[in-house]
Amino acid sequence: MHKITLLIHCDDQPNIIASVTNFIASxxxxxxxxxxxxxREQNIFFMRLECEFISNTFFIENFKYAFQNKLAEVFKLKWRIYSAERKPKMALFVSKYDHCLYDILGRYNSGELFLEIPFILSNHLDLKPIADSFNIPFYHVPITKTTKEEAAQSQLKLLKKHHIDFIVLARYMQIISSTLINEYANKIINIHHSFxxxxIGAKxxxxxxxxxxxxxxATSHYITEELDxxxxxxxxxxxxxxxHSIEDLIAKGxxxxxxxxxxxIKLHATRKVMVFNNKTIIFS
Amino acid sequence: MHKITLLIHCDDQPNIIASVTNFIASxxxxxxxxxxxxxREQNIFFMRLECEFISNTFFIENFKYAFQNKLAEVFKLKWRIYSAERKPKMALFVSKYDHCLYDILGRYNSGELFLEIPFILSNHLDLKPIADSFNIPFYHVPITKTTKEEAAQSQLKLLKKHHIDFIVLARYMQIISSTLINEYANKIINIHHSFxxxxIGAKxxxxxxxxxxxxxxATSHYITEELDxxxxxxxxxxxxxxxHSIEDLIAKGxxxxxxxxxxxIKLHATRKVMVFNNKTIIFS
Amino acid sequence: MHKITLLIHCDDQPNIIASVTNFIASxxxxxxxxxxxxxREQNIFFMRLECEFISNTFFIENFKYAFQNKLAEVFKLKWRIYSAERKPKMALFVSKYDHCLYDILGRYNSGELFLEIPFILSNHLDLKPIADSFNIPFYHVPITKTTKEEAAQSQLKLLKKHHIDFIVLARYMQIISSTLINEYANKIINIHHSFxxxxIGAKxxxxxxxxxxxxxxATSHYITEELDxxxxxxxxxxxxxxxHSIEDLIAKGxxxxxxxxxxxIKLHATRKVMVFNNKTIIFS
Amino acid sequence: MHKITLLIHCDDQPNIIASVTNFIASxxxxxxxxxxxxxREQNIFFMRLECEFISNTFFIENFKYAFQNKLAEVFKLKWRIYSAERKPKMALFVSKYDHCLYDILGRYNSGELFLEIPFILSNHLDLKPIADSFNIPFYHVPITKTTKEEAAQSQLKLLKKHHIDFIVLARYMQIISSTLINEYANKIINIHHSFxxxxIGAKxxxxxxxxxxxxxxATSHYITEELDxxxxxxxxxxxxxxxHSIEDLIAKGxxxxxxxxxxxIKLHATRKVMVFNNKTIIFS
Structure with missing residues (x-):
């Protein structure tokens, strides 16, 4: 069996559901x-489908071609398709705090996460031993006031080289450059330690x-140009x-x-998140 | 526009979704x-649909007939259909506690609930003034050890007379008779004051x-023969x-x-609950 | 038995607890x-005590006098004392929304609240029937752009006349005048419908x-000059x-x-709240 | 400064608080x-105090002696005293699940826990590498149907040798022997994966x-002879x-x-838990 996940959005209009489901069946x-x-405010329709095809008669490129011509152009659909077999590749950016890193790697190790972690990147060397103990490559990309754009280019090169699909900032304490934000729009996940x-902002x-x-x-969100x-x-x-003292709040946090x-991370990796007009639709 | 809600379940099998959506479209x-x-444990498929039809060409009896013949028999579907216009009729059974009664009637009055309350029934007279103040008919059906079945028949008569769709036990402190349970299977909602x-049981x-x-x-569940x-x-x-003292627990509860x-109540009244093998599927 | 509640705060210093408890015992x-x-940030000590005295030998004025002279002046204590018998008097301010009003009056009726409600006040007449049905006096004090200060004076007069201890704004949709805020500092409780x-602010x-x-x-807070x-x-x-649509958020809210x-309201009425530097200490 | 924590309980009676606080002050x-x-049901009084004494004039044994003679015997107090400097020693028992172990060791490493972990004990060897990576001694005490009491004796010997104060069963999948339960009454903390x-019981x-x-x-409780x-x-x-499938429940769990x-663990280690009649008082 070949399994795909299909994410669709378009202006709301009659017969979309029947047309799409009929296309899958045919x-x-x-x-x-x-x-x-x-x-209903913006009159936009969103849909998420998981479909199975018999492998030896299914060719994803043919399917995409037909979907684009027979459906997407008719309904002016925006769509993405994912093969369920392919695990997304996630880069982890960290600085000095280790709690989120430990948590993610623990889940990764136990098979809880449907993804691959080709590397961990940091502007400091403090957490390298943790990366080592989990046998994950660690890159040190230091950042100073004058080397920000240079660092962004190093990051981008590593991301491209490892075919990274999305980035997780696990308490990474640096502003992300516009270069990366544009290249990975709605693909950089941050954790902000407030509701x-x-x-917004520091402390x-x-x-x-x-x-x-x-x-x-605490709030997890995609990074955009505007802070938090x-x-x-x-x-x-x-x-x-x-x-509770401030230290207690930090510990509880x-x-x-x-x-x-x-x-x-789980929602993104299983393609359950759609983004529209700075809000998410979560199909969970 | 004529709007319907359709609830379906059957053995899981290929092409159901496409067949049903196609039938609606056609x-x-x-x-x-x-x-x-x-x-996946029991291999059962469940679906809930809301569909709109142009009123002057849509006849619900025709639709039902075609649905039964062209789809239900083919896929061995079990199904129910509701006209969205028709508000379900709910009977409220109470005893002496008034907090749930006040809460429900307050929401009913403010238009929060999609339903009608043809009457309130109690084995005591204590809460009649509340029913009166909200202008809802109140029936007093006292119950003694020797009049249980007789009382059940009185209740049933009232339920039939008022075309009641479902019953809510708002802290009604009596065991419901098998007669009623069978007549209103998965249509009698109880609130039990524990997790x-x-x-289970009293106190x-x-x-x-x-x-x-x-x-x-606190747990809301459908009444079955087995207690709680x-x-x-x-x-x-x-x-x-x-x-917290016991009194505090009661107040918080x-x-x-x-x-x-x-x-x-809201989930049931908007037909978002399906029951299978003593468990619910909640489409919310 | 005569029961009192004592609230104390002062600069933190050794021996306060022993001195106070010793004074009570003596x-x-x-x-x-x-x-x-x-x-620990501001080095302030806060304490709440409930004490019982044998009624026929206890005179609260004598106790207060001795407490002030023997303890308060030595430790530079700020303190308040309440006779547990005396229920605080609460004025309810409302506008057009009825859900908080119904909720409070339901609890009041069932004896859940340790307080008296001498009157309900509104800038509209819409909720008068609810006040009537619970047999609570209702005052209509309309407010226009030009009559704000005049209205505040009418409110103040009613509050004084009825010996009101604290005010609850149960979705009262008007700005409270500085006159009232000063007169009832940390005694006007608002409910704001956000976290x-x-x-902050409207909608x-x-x-x-x-x-x-x-x-x-949702947030309940004391009213100060600065909005929310x-x-x-x-x-x-x-x-x-x-x-969830906006209407769903409003309903859930x-x-x-x-x-x-x-x-x-319960915390305030049972004297479990202390305020210092715009934050509360809740002894619950 | 010498800091102590004092836990007291006795029949409720007048003047206890003043007598104890006065004793501390004197x-x-x-x-x-x-x-x-x-x-109020059982008429038992419980108290927790933290007190500071000037180190060079404070001798804990003298204090204990006086406390026992001047207070405990008068009021028939049961009491325990702890020097705040002394971190309790905790033994960790595990089997094959690693999530709680990772979580505890991560917190331990980051200084979040006020305790020492002299060793980890398991009936399997699977988690030894984790103990090694955190540099904590690991003891393997296998258990078969016929070696249960023998294993309990080995455990007890290790506990004594390392002066263990309390035991944490971090998903340890064996029944604890009565020998250990009696020796460590209200000092063996279990995590049960249900509410x-x-x-109760397995799965x-x-x-x-x-x-x-x-x-x-999930529920954390002290182990007693009766299961869960x-x-x-x-x-x-x-x-x-x-x-949610069963696997989803397990992952969320x-x-x-x-x-x-x-x-x-935090509550126990900071001496904030008192036990009476199979219930806890938590001073947090």
């Missing part, structure tokens, strides 16, 4: 999962402490009280960050 | 919502207090601590009960 | 509850929808998804608002 | 934390799946739906288990 495909959403849009736990909130949060303003993939929160980021 | 219907689930299957808050749990819960063992629709929980029951 | 009082907190400090559910958050919240920036008493959240506001 | 101690609880008392995720619950949980019936320290839950167990 190509001897069987739909094993279908989910759809209509954004966005509250406490959110300090701000949360100062404001006296009774709940702290990209499409939100996943959020979670924990209750806190006046008895680490647990949130780990879970929120790993959930976002 | 009847000039437009699918506005589709969701499906496959139970089932923990603390769950007392049992929770005694066991020293750190979380209490029917299909679960909705559950929620609250954190508690050693500082009231808030859980209200929300869990009203959520279950 | 006055033949028995401490039935003690809790304390030290804000503050996210989405937070619309902003939450636009930003695409995966969690919505007062000390936070209680917060809670609900998970949402791309499938109503449930949050009810619970968060009623919890804040 | 020994030149300063109370920096006090919390208390009265179990107890629901789904709780399978039972949860079968019952169709909408929430799964010991005092509960900490519980947490996650929402699930019909879309791993995250719960890690957090619930590490929270229980």
């Amino acid at each position: 190509n001897d495909g069987n739909i094993v999962y279908i989910d759809q959403h209509v954004d 966005l849009p509250a406490f 959110p736990y300090h701000s949360a402490y100062k404001r006296g909130v009774k709940i702290i949060g 303003a990209g499409p939100i993939i996943e959020q979670d929160v924990s209750h806190v009280s006046h008895t 680490r647990d949130l960050e780990k879970i929120v980021l790993s959930n976002a | 009847n000039d219907g437009n699918i506005v919502y589709i969701d499906q689930h496959v139970d 089932l299957p923990a603390f 769950p808050y007392h049992s929770a207090y005694k066991r020293g749990v750190k979380i209490i819960g 063992a029917g299909p679960i629709i909705e559950q929620d929980v609250s954190h508690v601590s050693h500082t 009231r808030d859980l009960e209200k929300i869990v029951l009203s959520n279950a | 006055n033949d009082g028995n401490i039935v509850y003690i809790d304390q907190h030290v804000d 503050l400090p996210a989405f 937070p559910y619309h902003s939450a929808y636009k930003r695409g958050v995966k969690i919505i919240g 920036a007062g000390p936070i008493i209680e917060q809670d959240v609900s998970h949402v998804s791309h499938t 109503r449930d949050l608002e009810k619970i968060v506001l009623s919890n804040a | 020994n030149d101690g300063n109370i920096v934390y006090i919390d208390q609880h009265v179990d 107890l008392p629901a789904f 709780p995720y399978h039972s949860a799946y079968k019952r169709g619950v909408k929430i799964i949980g 019936a010991g005092p509960i320290i900490e519980q947490d839950v996650s929402h699930v739906s019909h879309t 791993r995250d719960l288990e890690k957090i619930v167990l590490s929270n229980a």
Whole structure:
């Protein structure tokens, strides 16, 4: 069996679902999962399908060609197709904090994540021993005020060389260059240690402490040019009280960050996220 | 526009989705919502569709006839169809506790619930003034040890007379008779004041207090012959601590009960619940 | 038995706890509850005590006099004392939304709230029938652009006349005048329909929808001069998804608002809240 | 400064708080934390204090002697005292699952846990490499049907030799012998992968799946002779739906288990847990 995942969006209009499902059937495909959403404010239709085809009669390039000509052009569909066999390749960017790194690598090791990690990259050397202990290549790309663009080019070269599909910033403490953001639009996942849009920017736990909130949060989102303003993939929160010091908030927050980021990675890697107008549709 | 909701289940098999969507399209219907689930353990396929048809050319009896002959018999489908215009009729059974009753009637009054409440029934007279203040007919059907079956017949008569679609037990403190359970299979919604299957039976808050749990819960489920063992629709929980007395648990529990029951009512009334083998599929 | 609640704060210093507990004992009082907190950033000590005294030998004015002279002046304590018998008097301000009002009055009726509600006040007449059905006096104080200060004076007069201890804004849609804020500092409780400090100001559910958050919240806080920036008493959240419309967020939010506001009222009415430097200490 | 933690319980009676705090003060101690609880059902008083003494005039043995004679005998107090400097020694028992082990060792390494881990013990060799990579001694104590008591003796010998204060069963898949349970009463912490008392015993995720619950949980508790019936320290839950397979429940459950167990460890290690009549008082 050959299994594919198909993501589609277009202006909402009658008969899309029947036309698409009919097209799959007429190509001897069987739909094993279908989910759809209509954004009524913007009148946009979104759909996610998983289909199975008999391998020896299915040629993905032929299917794509026919899909584009017989459906996409008629309904003005935007679409992406993925072979379910192919694990996406994820690059991990880290700095000095190790909790998200340990968490991701632990899940990776136990087979919980459907992806490959060709390398870990950092602007510091502190976490190299962890990469080594998990036998994952580690690249050190230091960044200074004057070498930012040069560093971005080094990063880009590594990403290209390893055919990276998406990037995860596991508490990577550097601004991502526009070059990378454009090259990997909606493919760079960040974990921000607050319940966005509250406490944008640096030191959110300090701000949360100062404001006296009774709940702290963490937010995973795609990186865009505007700081901490990209499409939100996943959020979670924990209750806190006046008895918690800033250090307590940071410790509680680490647990949130780990879970929120790993959930976002899973959703992205299994192609369950669509992005439109700076918001996500999550087919989970 | 005529809008219908279609619920289908059958043995899992290829081409169901395409066949159903194609059938809708060939009847000039437009699918506005589709969701499906496959139970891989039991190999059962479930689907929920919302479709729109142009009113003056759509005759629901014709549609049903064709659906049964062209699809249901071929795929051995079990199916139900609902006109979206028709609000389901819900009977409310209560005893002496008023918190769930107030909550439901408040939501009903504000238009939050897609349903009609033809009457409230109780084995006591205590809550009649509330029914009166919301202008809803109130029937008093007292129950004694020797009048149980007689009472069940009175209840059944009222339910039939008012064309009741489903029953909600809003802390109704009586065992429901088999007569009613059979007549309204998977159509009697109960709220149990614990996180089932923990603390089945009477006085769950007392049992929770005694066991020293750190979380209490509430569970809404369909009534079956076996006590507190029917299909679960909705559950929620609250954190508690050693500082909470039994009375505190009861007070905190009231808030859980209200929300869990009203959520279950909403899911049922909008036909988002399917039941199979004592479990629910919730298309929400 | 005469029962009192004592709230104390001062600069942190040795021997406060022993001195206070010793003073209670030497006055033949028995401490039935003690809790304390030290804000290590600001070096401030906070304590809450509940004590019982034998009624026929206890005179609260004598106790206060001795406490002030023997303890408060020595340690430079700021303190408040409450007789546990005396229920605080709460004024309810509302506009047109009824869900918080229904929720509070339902709890009030069932004896869940330790307080009295001498009156409900509104700038509209819409909710008068609800006040009537619960037999609570209702005052209509309309507000126009030019009558704001005049309205504030009418409000103040009513508050004084009824010896109101604290005010609850149950979705009251008007800015509170500085006159009232100063007169009732840290005694006006608001419910804001977002997870503050996210989405300050009007239409937070619309902003939450636009930003695409995966969690919505509600916040109860004391009113200060700065909009939505007062000390936070209680917060809670609900998970949402791309499938929720703005109307869905508003409906889900109503449930949050009810619970968060009623919890804040309970904490305030039982004197479990202390405020310092725009943050709350909650002794719960 | 010498810092101690004092845990006290006794029959509830007047003047305990004042007497204890006065005793501390008369020994030149300063109370920096006090919390208390009265179990009104059983009429038992519980208190936890943290006190500071000037080191060169404080002798803990003298203090204990005086405390026993002047207070404990008068009020019939049961009490325990801990020097805050001394980190408790924790033994980790594991079998083949590594997620809790990784989680605990990660927190241990980063300084999040106030304790020492003298050794890890297992009935299998699978996790030895993890112990090695964290430089913690690993003992292999295999268990067969006929060697259970022999194995218990080996375990006990290791525990004694290393002066172990408490034991954590991080998914250790063996029944603990009565010998150990008696020797370490309320000092053996287990993580059970369900929301107890629901789904006692083996394969709780399978039972949860079968019952169709909408929430799964994890429970950390002290081991007693009765299976999964010991005092509960900490519980947490996650929402699930019909879309989750048993494998999904197990994966989601791993995250719960890690957090619930590490929270229980933190509470125990900082002496915030008291046990009475098979329930815990948590001073957090």
